Amino acid sequence: MADYSDSSRSAGEQSPARRAGRYNGLLALPATHLNILDYHQRSKHRLDRYAPGPGYLDWASQPDPFRTYAGAPRMVLPLRADELAIRFEALRGGALPPPAPFDLADVAILFELSLALSAWKEYRGSRWALRCNPSSGNLHPTESYLITATLPGIAAGVHHYLSRDHVLEQRASVNAPDWDEAFAPGGFYVALASIHWREAWKYGMRAFRYCQHDCGHAITAIAYAAAALGWRVAVATAIGDGELARLIGTDRDDGFIAEEMEAADVLLWIGAGDAVGDAPRLLRGIETATWHGHANCLSPSHVRWNEIEDAHVATLKPRTTATASRPAPRPAPPLATGCEATAAHLMRQRRSAVAFDGVTTMAADAFHALLDATLPRPEVPPWPAWPWAPAVHLALFVHRVRGVEPGLYLLLRDQKALEALRCGLRAEWLWRKCEPDHLPLYLLAPGDMRQLAQLISCHQDIAADSCFSLGMLANFTGVAAQPWRYRQLYWECGMIGQVLYLEAEAAGLRGTGIGCFFDDEMHELLGVADLAWQSLYHFTIGAPVDDRRLTTQPPYAAQRTHLASQGEKT
Numbered sequence: 001m002a003d004y005s006d007s008s009r010s011a012g013e014q015s016p017a018r019r020a021g022r023y024n025g026l027l028a029l030p031a032t033h034l035n036i037l038d039y040h041q042r043s044k045h046r047l048d049r050y051a052p053g054p055g056y057l058d059w060a061s062q063p064d065p066f067r068t069y070a071g072a073p074r075m076v077l078p079l080r081a082d083e084l085a086i087r088f089e090a091l092r093g094g095a096l097p098p099p100a101p102f103d104l105a106d107v108a109i110l111f112e113l114s115l116a117l118s119a120w121k122e123y124r125g126s127r128w129a130l131r132c133n134p135s136s137g138n139l140h141p142t143e144s145y146l147i148t149a150t151l152p153g154i155a156a157g158v159h160h161y162l163s164r165d166h167v168l169e170q171r172a173s174v175n176a177p178d179w180d181e182a183f184a185p186g187g188f189y190v191a192l193a194s195i196h197w198r199e200a201w202k203y204g205m206r207a208f209r210y211c212q213h214d215c216g217h218a219i220t221a222i223a224y225a226a227a228a229l230g231w232r233v234a235v236a237t238a239i240g241d242g243e244l245a246r247l248i249g250t251d252r253d254d255g256f257i258a259e260e261m262e263a264a265d266v267l268l269w270i271g272a273g274d275a276v277g278d279a280p281r282l283l284r285g286i287e288t289a290t291w292h293g294h295a296n297c298l299s300p301s302h303v304r305w306n307e308i309e310d311a312h313v314a315t316l317k318p319r320t321t322a323t324a325s326r327p328a329p330r331p332a333p334p335l336a337t338g339c340e341a342t343a344a345h346l347m348r349q350r351r352s353a354v355a356f357d358g359v360t361t362m363a364a365d366a367f368h369a370l371l372d373a374t375l376p377r378p379e380v381p382p383w384p385a386w387p388w389a390p391a392v393h394l395a396l397f398v399h400r401v402r403g404v405e406p407g408l409y410l411l412l413r414d415q416k417a418l419e420a421l422r423c424g425l426r427a428e429w430l431w432r433k434c435e436p437d438h439l440p441l442y443l444l445a446p447g448d449m450r451q452l453a454q455l456i457s458c459h460q461d462i463a464a465d466s467c468f469s470l471g472m473l474a475n476f477t478g479v480a481a482q483p484w485r486y487r488q489l490y491w492e493c494g495m496i497g498q499v500l501y502l503e504a505e506a507a508g509l510r511g512t513g514i515g516c517f518f519d520d521e522m523h524e525l526l527g528v529a530d531l532a533w534q535s536l537y538h539f540t541i542g543a544p545v546d547d548r549r550l551t552t553q554p555p556y557a558a559q560r561t562h563l564a565s566q567g568e569k570t
Helices: 016-020 036-042 088-092 104-114 177-181 196-228 241-248 279-288 306-314 343-349 364-373 415-424 450-456 485-506 519-526 557-569
Strands: 074-076 117-123 126-131 142-148 157-162 167-173 187-194 232-235 263-271 392-398 407-411 441-446 468-475 510-514 533-542 551-553
Touching: 036 306, 088 196, 088 343, 088 485, 104 142, 104 196, 104 343, 117 343, 142 196, 142 241, 177 279, 187 196, 187 241, 196 232, 196 263, 196 306, 196 343, 196 485, 241 263, 241 279, 343 485, 364 485, 392 450, 392 485, 415 468, 450 519, 468 485, 485 510, 485 533, 519 533
Parallel strands: none
Antiparallel strands: 074 167, 117 126, 117 551, 142 157, 142 187, 157 167, 187 263, 232 263, 392 407, 392 468, 407 441, 468 533, 510 533
């Protein structure tokens, strides 16, 4: 096996990504430089050494968490989410409202409940924002773009969403027949892109993984918010990354600093029914667009991580045939939680716990309902947004669930994977089927797993002080042939993570994603002997211990005050 102890190339050695440019010349690169499995191995944390990181945090170069485009026309969005009456319990069960109209007010709600700020935190003169979509280290590499024909109150074209101010910045004005025809079913697109430097500043080589987690979180946040408006979300599976970059302008020289370029991730169609837009027409329409604005500089200095650039190039998705492989419908919606909160309230109260009390237990019914919500149902949000069969399963360390024996469990998110997992994991596991009958939950081994969970999660107490923690085990067999699947597996993990965040809130608890874990120690515990299965993301849920030193302020206070005064005048 290769030695992955070398932390990076020398500063003078040019990476394949730099030689290739962002998209050009991809096929000409030597195959040895495009092996994403090499990146995956080298970016693993190990008991005797962590994956290469910055070594220390250079606070002077901390990236600005907000991308802006100076000179782009701006449109302030209204704050209307409080008008939505649908409860989270109805939403998670698939009982959606009639579709809202596609107009400025409702598009604003979509962003308000998915990618907007949810609060400001303050401590000793420092102030930072929280958002509806979580991010590793609260660094938020994910940027979003609205792509639309003319809607009531919104001009046709491409608009960047600036969460800090809850505004749209118009990046491209479009007036072309092909453009309008692309939206004929009625709806619009949202595109997501990642700024890898935002994560690499703190996490180094492993940052590429975390950017993909965040993309999955964002996809799910959008899917939930859209469902609250009666809309459906679908991934545009055919478009290539180079085409998407051209569509949203991230391949342009509009002020982008090389280290701060945005990597195009995914294009989402948002509509009222099963019909979707015509993405190829968008690409024809964008050719005659007029572009506006220049990207801001996020940092005064940078550290270049060639391994991340290589991983980006290795996983670039070309144009492919549109694909979809949805799971069979399940006989019933997820088990009920009894949560009375509105969907809007729950989405905005989501937080990442920083510590748990190590005492609180949760009821078995709540535990089972939470797990049930992670099972893909084509008719229940957020899963209509995901076009592929589930490839990620949950290995659970159960600590404090009343009525459930402590131990190591496995939740199959696709029952078809049972035989492959039984063959791929330790032969001595019990595989004892647990109640309730419809939930594919299996006890592998009983016992106190708190020390193991803590050890594997980089010695973090949150993995042991919770009610339970888990690792997400992904089927890796297709990654070598289709390297872009590497990113999609992380997106699926991020989607599960966002479901867990909201389900934890609905249960009166709190969750947090864990990106720092010892990969192969988890694999050794489970009995994984090769790359057929890999643990890609960890998560933990329990009763939070709040830091009372922090002050919490509502988001958009100035905008709300202004809107209230305008209402009084009218």
